[in-house]
Structures are given as C-alpha cells and as structure tokens.
Amino acid sequence: MSQETQHSDAKMTRAVHVAATFVLVVLLSGCASDYQASSPPAGELDVQFDNQQNRASDLQVVVTNATGGTVIDRTKTIDSGTSGRSRYPVGTEGEYAVTVRGRDRFETTVQWNTEECETLQIHVRMTPDGVNAASRCAES
Known part of the structure; x- marks a missing residue:
C-alpha cells in the first residue's frame, strides 16, 4: 500500500468517525430534549x-x-x-x-x-x- 493511499484512508476513517460522532450527538440531544421526568401539570x-x-x-x-x-x-x-x-x-x-x-x-x-x-x-x-x-x- 502506498503512502498516499494510507494517508487517504486515514482521512476517510477520520471523516467517518467525525460524521458518526455528529450523528450520535444529534440523536442524543433530540432524545434529551424530548425526555420529561414527569408529566406536565393538568x-x-x-x-x-x-x-x-x-x-x-x-x-x-x-x-x-x-x-x-x-x-x-x-x-x-x-x-x-x-x-x-x-x-x-x-x-x-x-x-x-x-x-x-x-x-x-x-x-x-x-x-x-x-x-x-x-x-x-x-x-x-x-x-x-x-x-x-x-x-x-x-x-x-
């Protein structure tokens, strides 16, 4: 494997990790805002x-x-x-x-x-x- 291919693979892996982290953060923040410990008062x-x-x-x-x-x-x-x-x-x-x-x-x-x-x-x-x-x- 050439050095250029390894460098390209490293960039791709890092981009995938950043994207996955971003998606996870967005999903968790959505869950956190929807969560309510108790029901609202009547x-x-x-x-x-x-x-x-x-x-x-x-x-x-x-x-x-x-x-x-x-x-x-x-x-x-x-x-x-x-x-x-x-x-x-x-x-x-x-x-x-x-x-x-x-x-x-x-x-x-x-x-x-x-x-x-x-x-x-x-x-x-x-x-x-x-x-x-x-x-x-x-x-x-």
Missing part, C-alpha cells in the same frame, strides 16, 4: 395578591378535589405594601374547589374544572377597607 392555579394594608397578612390557599381530598394547602405571608403572585400546579385533570382565606374572616371559594380552564387566576386585594377577590380563567 392545570395551574395562579394567585395574585396586592396588600395595600399597613400590616402583613397570611393568605391560605386550599385546593380540594371532587372527593374532598386536599391537593394543595399552603399559607403565604404577604408583607404590607407588596404585590406578587404564587403558582400552584395540579397534576390531574378534573374538578376542584379552590378556597382562599385571609385575615378578618375573609374567605372565597371558586369551583374550577381544569378541562374547561387550564389556568385559574385569583386576584386578592387587601386594602384598608377590607379584602376582596376576583377570579377568572386565564388561558395562555
């Missing part, structure tokens, strides 16, 4: 809050399913003069009762069907005159 509760009071307030969010089982039970302390949001995913499609409770006997309950409304948004306003809430379906 719905998301988006609680927005605006505390215009001069005191901190605890806001409790409770989500129960159709059989009365508690899916979410969280309390968040909201400092005076702050606004923000908290998001709570639910993992199974279905009907839920969403209750938001706060200071001064404030409580509101909303029925939520994730098949009809993927994202339920509840906006809680805390003013010196009291607390109120409004809810709406916020499809993205």
Whole structure:
C-alpha cells in the first residue's frame, strides 16, 4: 500500500468517525430534549395578591378535589405594601374547589374544572377597607 493511499484512508476513517460522532450527538440531544421526568401539570392555579394594608397578612390557599381530598394547602405571608403572585400546579385533570382565606374572616371559594380552564387566576386585594377577590380563567 502506498503512502498516499494510507494517508487517504486515514482521512476517510477520520471523516467517518467525525460524521458518526455528529450523528450520535444529534440523536442524543433530540432524545434529551424530548425526555420529561414527569408529566406536565393538568392545570395551574395562579394567585395574585396586592396588600395595600399597613400590616402583613397570611393568605391560605386550599385546593380540594371532587372527593374532598386536599391537593394543595399552603399559607403565604404577604408583607404590607407588596404585590406578587404564587403558582400552584395540579397534576390531574378534573374538578376542584379552590378556597382562599385571609385575615378578618375573609374567605372565597371558586369551583374550577381544569378541562374547561387550564389556568385559574385569583386576584386578592387587601386594602384598608377590607379584602376582596376576583377570579377568572386565564388561558395562555
């Protein structure tokens, strides 16, 4: 075998290795982007809050399913003069009762069907005159 043929074979072998590596990397990156450790949530509760009071307030969010089982039970302390949001995913499609409770006997309950409304948004306003809430379906 001549030196020129060996050199040509070496170039060809290297080109094949580079091409094979490239194909492998592309395939693996495609698999990695398609892989999800868990299924996406069936719905998301988006609680927005605006505390215009001069005191901190605890806001409790409770989500129960159709059989009365508690899916979410969280309390968040909201400092005076702050606004923000908290998001709570639910993992199974279905009907839920969403209750938001706060200071001064404030409580509101909303029925939520994730098949009809993927994202339920509840906006809680805390003013010196009291607390109120409004809810709406916020499809993205």
